[in-house]
Amino acid sequence: xxxxxxxxxxxxxxxxxAASRPVETVPPPALAVIPLSQHLxxxxxxxxAKKDAVLRGQQIGEAQGMISAAVHSxxxxxxxxxxxxxxxxxxxxxxxxxxxDGRDQAAExxxxxxxxxxxxxxxxxxxxxxxxxxxxxxxxxHVKLSPPPGKKIDCLIVNGCECEPCLSADHRLMLEKTEExxxxxxxxxxxxxVARTVVAVEDNKPDAAAALMQRAGQHGVEVSVLRxxxxxxxxxxxxxxxxxxxxxxxxxxMDVGVVVQNVATCKAARDAVVEGKPLYERIVTVAGSAAARxxxxxxxxxxxxxxxxAFSGGTRAxxxxxxxxxxxxxxxxxxLNLPVTKGTSGILLLAADEARPAKMYPxxxxxxxxxxxPMGLRxxxxxxxxxxxxxxxxxxLDILDCIECGCCAYECPSARRIVQNVKRGKAELAKIxxxxxxxxxxxxxxxxxxxx
Amino acid sequence: MDNEPENTTGLDVAKRPWFSxxxxxxxxxxxxQIMWTVAAAAAPSFFTGVYFFGPRAALVxxxxxxxxxxxEWAGTKILLRKKDLTILDGSAAVTGILLAFCLPTGIPLWxxxxxxxxxxxxxxxxxxxxxxxxxxxxxxxxxxxxxxGPAAVSGxxxxxxxxxxxxxxxxxxxxxxxxxxxVDALTQATPLAAVKEGKFPASACPTWYDLNNLFIGxxxxxxxxxxxxxxxxxxxxxxGRRIITWHIPAVYIGTVFVLxxxxxxxxxxxxxxxxxxLFMLQWSLFHVLAGGLxxxxxxxxxxxxxSPMTAAGKVVYAAGAGVLVVLIRLLGGxxxxxxxxxxxxxxxxxxxxxxxxxxxxGVAGGAR
Numbered sequence: 025x026x027x028x029x030x031x032x033x034x035x036x037x038x039x040x041x042a043a044s045r046p047v048e049t050v051p052p053p054a055l056a057v058i059p060l061s062q063h064l065x066x067x068x069x070x071x072x073a074k075k076d077a078v079l080r081g082q083q084i085g086e087a088q089g090m091i092s093a094a095v096h097s098x099x100x101x102x103x104x105x106x107x108x109x110x111x112x113x114x115x116x117x118x119x120x121x122x123x124x125d126g127r128d129q130a131a132e133x134x135x136x137x138x139x140x141x142x143x144x145x146x147x148x149x150x151x152x153x154x155x156x157x158x159x160x161x162x163x164x165x166h167v168k169l170s171p172p173p174g175k176k177i178d179c180l181i182v183n184g185c186e187c188e189p190c191l192s193a194d195h196r197l198m199l200e201k202t203e204e205x206x207x208x209x210x211x212x213x214x215x216x217x218v219a220r221t222v223v224a225v226e227d228n229k230p231d232a233a234a235a236l237m238q239r240a241g242q243h244g245v246e247v248s249v250l251r252x253x254x255x256x257x258x259x260x261x262x263x264x265x266x267x268x269x270x271x272x273x274x275x276x277x278m279d280v281g282v283v284v285q286n287v288a289t290c291k292a293a294r295d296a297v298v299e300g301k302p303l304y305e306r307i308v309t310v311a312g313s314a315a316a317r318x319x320x321x322x323x324x325x326x327x328x329x330x331x332x333x334a335f336s337g338g339t340r341a342x343x344x345x346x347x348x349x350x351x352x353x354x355x356x357x358x359x360l361n362l363p364v365t366k367g368t369s370g371i372l373l374l375a376a377d378e379a380r381p382a383k384m385y386p387x388x389x390x391x392x393x394x395x396x397x398p399m400g401l402r403x404x405x406x407x408x409x410x411x412x413x414x415x416x417x418x419x420x421l422d423i424l425d426c427i428e429c430g431c432c433a434y435e436c437p438s439a440r441r442i443v444q445n446v447k448r449g450k451a452e453l454a455k456i457x458x459x460x461x462x463x464x465x466x467x468x469x470x471x472x473x474x475x476x
Numbered sequence: 477m478d479n480e481p482e483n484t485t486g487l488d489v490a491k492r493p494w495f496s497x498x499x500x501x502x503x504x505x506x507x508x509q510i511m512w513t514v515a516a517a518a519a520p521s522f523f524t525g526v527y528f529f530g531p532r533a534a535l536v537x538x539x540x541x542x543x544x545x546x547x548e549w550a551g552t553k554i555l556l557r558k559k560d561l562t563i564l565d566g567s568a569a570v571t572g573i574l575l576a577f578c579l580p581t582g583i584p585l586w587x588x589x590x591x592x593x594x595x596x597x598x599x600x601x602x603x604x605x606x607x608x609x610x611x612x613x614x615x616x617x618x619x620x621x622x623x624x625g626p627a628a629v630s631g632x633x634x635x636x637x638x639x640x641x642x643x644x645x646x647x648x649x650x651x652x653x654x655x656x657x658x659v660d661a662l663t664q665a666t667p668l669a670a671v672k673e674g675k676f677p678a679s680a681c682p683t684w685y686d687l688n689n690l691f692i693g694x695x696x697x698x699x700x701x702x703x704x705x706x707x708x709x710x711x712x713x714x715x716g717r718r719i720i721t722w723h724i725p726a727v728y729i730g731t732v733f734v735l736x737x738x739x740x741x742x743x744x745x746x747x748x749x750x751x752x753x754l755f756m757l758q759w760s761l762f763h764v765l766a767g768g769l770x771x772x773x774x775x776x777x778x779x780x781x782x783s784p785m786t787a788a789g790k791v792v793y794a795a796g797a798g799v800l801v802v803l804i805r806l807l808g809g810x811x812x813x814x815x816x817x818x819x820x821x822x823x824x825x826x827x828x829x830x831x832x833x834x835x836x837x838g839v840a841g842g843a844r
Contacts (some may be wrong), residue, residue: 031837036501189501260837273838314488330487339487345494351501360489372500379494385507385565386607391785400836404785422836430499437505438607444497 030261032398033253034431036189036352038228042311042318043192047200049322050335052099056122056326058084059111062365063156064163065091070120076103079131081302084120087151093164093366094154097122098304098324100129112162112348112365114357122326133300138211146215146297153296154303154366159183159194159257159286160349162367165293168283169215175278177216181266182209182223184232184287185250185257188350191370193307194287196320198225198232201291206236206243208290211297216283221245222266223287226252254352255429259284261398273425308332308364312347312372316340323364329371330360345379347372352430385438393432393442399425403432403442410445415452423449507606510719510780511566517710517719518573518775524693524703529581533699537576539585543592544572551601558605567606571595574614574775577700578768578815579621591621611822612782615815622815667695667766668811682762690765701771704764711774720778723790728773729764731798736760739806769801772814782822789825789832797821 061067068085072078078097085095101124111117138146151166171177182205186194198205206223213221223240225233227249237247248266255261260271262284269280277284285293288306295301304325310333311318317337329346333339347354348362350370364371393403399422406421426446433442525533548568552558562568572592579588595617603609667690682690689695693703701707714720737760744756763769777783777797784793797817804813 036499264837270838273836275838333487339489341488343487343489343493345496345500346489347498347500352499354498354500356493356495356497356500358493358495360487374494374500378501381494381496382502382506386605388507388510388607388780389783389785390510390780391787394785394834395787397834398837400834400839402785402833425836425838428498434499434501435503435505437503437507437510439502439506441497443499447497 028248028250028265030253030256030264030398031400032396032431033255033261034396034434035252036254036434038252039190039311039351040192040195040228042190042309042320043195043229045192045196045319047196047307047320047322048335050324050327050332052080052124052128052324053327053331054124055104056097056099056124056324057109057119057328057363058095058098058122058326059109059117059119059363059365060085060095061117062095062112062162062325062367063093064161065089065093065167067118068092068095068154070106070118072097072103072106072120074103074105077101078103078122079129081133081304082131083152083154083302084122085154087154087164091164091167093156093166094152094302095120096154096302096304096325098326099124100127101125110359110362112355112363112367114348114355114359114362119363135298135300138207138214138294138297141214141297143215143217146211146293149297149300150211150215150293153292153301155289155292155296156303156366157286158288158292158306158366158369160188160353160367160369162365165285165289168278168285169212171216171278171283176281177218177278177283178220178281179267179283180209180213180216180218180221181262181282181284182212182221182245182287182290183257183259183262183284184223184225184229184236185262186229187226187252187254187257188352188354188369189254190311190372191309191350192311193309193320193369195229195232197288197291197307198229199235202235202239204291204294205287206239206245206290207298208292208294209245209285210243211293212283212285212290218283223247224250224256224262224266226250226256228252254431255398255427258398258427258429260427273422303366306364306366306368308368309370310336310373311370312374313378314339314341314343314373314375323368325365326363328360329357329362329364332364332371333360333373339373341375343373344376345372345374347374352434353428382439384440387438387440390437392435392437396431396435398429398431399427401426403446404436404440406449407432407440407442407445410449410452415449415456418449418453423453426450505718507567508565511570513717513719514570514714514775515566515573517714518570518577518700520706520709521577521700521703521771522573524706525577525581525699528693528702529699533581535585536579536581536583536588536699537573539588540576540579540592541569541572543589544568544575544596547593547596548601551597552605555597555601556605562606565606567600568596571600571613571617574700574771575617577771577775578614578618578698580697581699583621587621587625591617594620607781609781610825611819612776612779615776615818615822618815619819667697667762668805682758684758687758687761687765690762695766697766698768701768704770707770707774711770714774714778720774721787721790723787724778724783724794725773727791727794728777728798728801729769731795732769732801733760733764735799735802736763739802763802763805767805767812768814772797772818776814777818777821782825784825784828784832786829786832786834789828792828792832793821793825796824 066089071086072084079100104121104123108116109119147169155165156162233249240247308323346357545563545568552562595613599613599616600609740756744752800817801813
C-alpha cells in the first residue's frame with residue numbers, strides 16, 4: 025500500500041456545481057463534423073467519400089500506423105464533404121462532414137459475451153471501436169493494453185479522480201453507469217492479465233465511491249478513496265499516491281507495472297465489447313460563470329460546442345473565454361464552432377471577471393511554484409529561462425518532465441505565464457534537438473562513407 | 477478565420493474571446509495583496525513602538541514610508557522608465573516601514589528619509605526594481621545609515637538623550653524607568669550594546685523579569701524591533717496567510733538560541749547545580765529576545781526576493797544567518813549582528829538556489 029500521497033499540487037476551488045445534475049442527452053446534430061485526428065498519434069485515414077451513405081457507428085476513418093485510432097460516424101446520413109475544419113486543438117484538421125438524415129439508423133453491431141473472448145480478441149474489439157483515453161489525453165487505448173513483452177503489468181488503476189475543477193462528467197458516469205465501468209475494468213484486467221484492479225476516487229465524490237464500493241466485491245476490484253488534491257488524476261501522481269511507485273523520468277506507467285485507464289474509457293470498452301458499439305458519443309460537462317445551466321450532457325462526437333451550449337440552456341453573461349476541457353489544463357478556444365471529440369471532457373464558458381488575464385508582476389522568487397510542482401521541478405527558473413531566450417538550458421532544467429498541470433501558474437502571485445512559457449520552451453527545445461540531430465547525421469554520413 | 481460563419485444563435489459570445497495558455501483559474505493571491513498584508517502584519521510592532529517610544533515613532537515610520545514610495549515612483553519612472561505605477565504594489569511602503577522599524581525613534585527625520593531613499597534606489601531600483609534585487613532593501617538602507625553615523629542608528633543616542641532629559645518628557649513611558657537593576661542599566665543603551673560595553677558585571681544574569689520586559693518590548697532599542705511579542709503576533713499572521721513559511725524564522729532564531737547555549741554550556745555544566753544551567757538558558761533567551769532578531773527573522777530574512785526558493789535552501793540560509801549573528805555579537809565589533817547577517821546571507825542566496833534543488837519526481841536520490 026502506498027502513502028496515499030504525492031508531493032506538491034494545488035487546491036483550486038472545485039466549482040463542481042454541475043455534479044448534481046444527471047446526464048441529459050443532446051439530440052444528434054444536423055451536421056456532424058468528425059475530425060479524423062481526435063487522438064494522440066497519426067490521424068486516421070478517411071475510408072468514405074463525398075456522397076457516401078453512412079450509418080451511426082459505421083467506421084469512416086481507419087487507423088494509420090502503430091499509434092492511431094479508428095473513427096466512426098455519430099449519425100446516419102450522407103457524407104457531405106471530407107475536408108479541413110477546426111479540430112479538438114482549435115487548429116484545422118481533416119474532418120468528415122456527415123449530414124444527418126434524421127433517422128439515426130445504427131450500423132449492424134455484434135455484441136458478445138465477454139467471457140468467451142480471449143485477451144487478444146478484447147484488444148481487437150477495443151481497437152476496432154476506436155477507443156482512446158477519455159480523460160483528455162486521448163492516447164489510443166489498445167496500445168496501452170498491449171505492453172511490450174518485457175513489461176510485466178501487475179496492477180490496473182481505474183481513474184475516477186476527475187481532479188480538474190468544474191468537470192463532473194466522470195462523476196456522473198460513476199453514479200449512473202457504475203456496473204458498466206466495472207465490467208469494462210474487468211475486460212481491461214483480462215486483456216492485461218493482471219490480478220489487481222484499483223478504482224481511485226477522490227473524497228469529494230463520496231456518492232460515487234459508495235456506488236463503486238457496493239459493486240466492487242462482485243467484480244473483484246478494490247476502491248480507494250483519495251484525499252482531494254489537484255493533479256491527483258495525472259497518471260504519475262495517481263500511481264505514486266496509490267502504490268507508492270514513481271514512474272521514472274521519461275518513462276511510462278508500464279515501466280512500474282501499471283496501466284491507468286479512465287472510468288469513461290472503461291465504460292466505452294465495455295460498450296464496444298458487450299454491445300459492439302464504437303466510440304461515437306461521450307459525456308461533456310458544460311460549466312463556467314457564463315453558463316446559464318451547468319450540467320452534464322451525452323453528446324455525439326462531431327456536435328458543435330454551440331449546439332451543446334444552446335441545449336444546456338445557453339449563456340447568462342457574455343462569454344469572454346471559451347475553454348475546451350477543465351480550467352487547469354483545458355485549451356482556450358476562439359469559437360464555439362468546434363466539434364465535440366473523444367477527448368472533450370468539458371466546455372467552459374467564462375464571463376469577463378474570470379476570462380480577463382490577471383495583471384502580471386515581476387517574479388518575487390517566492391517559491392510557491394516550486395512547492396506546488398508535483399514533478400519536483402523549478403517552474404519559475406524554467407519560465408525565466410524561456411523569457412530570456414536561453415532555450416538550450418531548458419534540457420538541464422528538466423523541462424521535458426513537466427506535465428503542464430498548471431499548479432505553478434495557478435499558485436503564482438505574480439500571475440507569470442509559466443505554462444505558456446513551458447509550452448514555448450518545449451517547442452523551441454524540440455527545434456534545437458532536431459537541428460542537433462541533423463548536424464550529427466550530416467557529420468555521421470561522410471564518416472560512414474569513408475568507412476565503407 | 478474571423479469571418480467563419482458562427483453558429484451561435486441566441487448565445488452571448490464575445491466576438492474575440494480571450495485566448496491564453498492554461499490554467500484558466502488562479503489563486504486569489506497577488507503581489508499587492510502579499511505586500512499590503514506584510515504592511516498590515518507590521519501594525520502590532522508599529523503600535524508597540526508608538527506606545528513605548530512615543531508619537532515620534534509614528535512620524536519616523538511615516539517619513540520612511542513616504543520617502544520610500546516617492547523614491548520608488550521617481551526611480552521606476554526616471555531610471556527604469558516603467559509605465560506602471562509600481563508604488564501601488566506595496567513593496568516600497570513595506571521597505572520604508574521595515575527600515576523605520578530598525579531605526580531609533582530619535583533619529584533626525586532627514587536621515588530617516590535619506591535612508592529610505594537609499595534603500596529603494598540603491599537597494600532595489602538599480603538592480604531593475606521589484607524581484608531583481610540581491611539585498612534586502614530595508615537592511616541595506618539601515619547598513620548605509622549605520623556606516624554614515626553609527627550612533628544615530630544604534631538606538632543609544634536617543635536613549636542617552638532621553639536619560640539626560642528625563643525620560644518622561646521624551647515620551648518614554650514610566651514603565652521603562654521603573655524596571656529593576658539589570659534592565660535599568662540597559663535603558664542607558666540598547667541591551668546588546670550594554671552587554672558589549674560591559675556595562676554590567678559578567679556574573680549578572682538577566683532575570684525572568686528582564687526577559688519578560690524584553691519579550692514585551694519594554695527596553696531600549698529601535699522603534700519596531702524591541703517587542704518580540706508584537707512581532708510574533710504579526711509573524712504568526714503571515715505564517716497563517718502562507719506569505720512566509722516557518723523555515724526561516726524557526727531555524728534563524730533556533731540557531732541563535734542553540735549556539736548561544738553551546739557557548740555557555742561548558743561553564744554551565746561544569747558545576748553540579750541547576751543555577752548555571754538556568755543562567756545559560758536565560759542568557760540564550762536574552763540573546764534571542766534582545767536586539768532585532770525577531771524582526772529580522774519574521775520580517776526581513778523572509779523577504780521572498782532575497783531568500784532561497786526551496787524549503788531546504790531556506791533552512792541553510794537561516795542557519796547561516798544565525799551563525800553570523802552569534803559570531804558578530806560575541807566576536808565582532810558591533811553589539812548587534814542581525815542586519816549584517818541577513819545582508820551577508822543575501823549574497824549567498826544565488827549559490828544556495830543553484831545547489832539546493834527539489835527532488836525531481838521519478839529520479840532515485842534526487843535531481844541529477
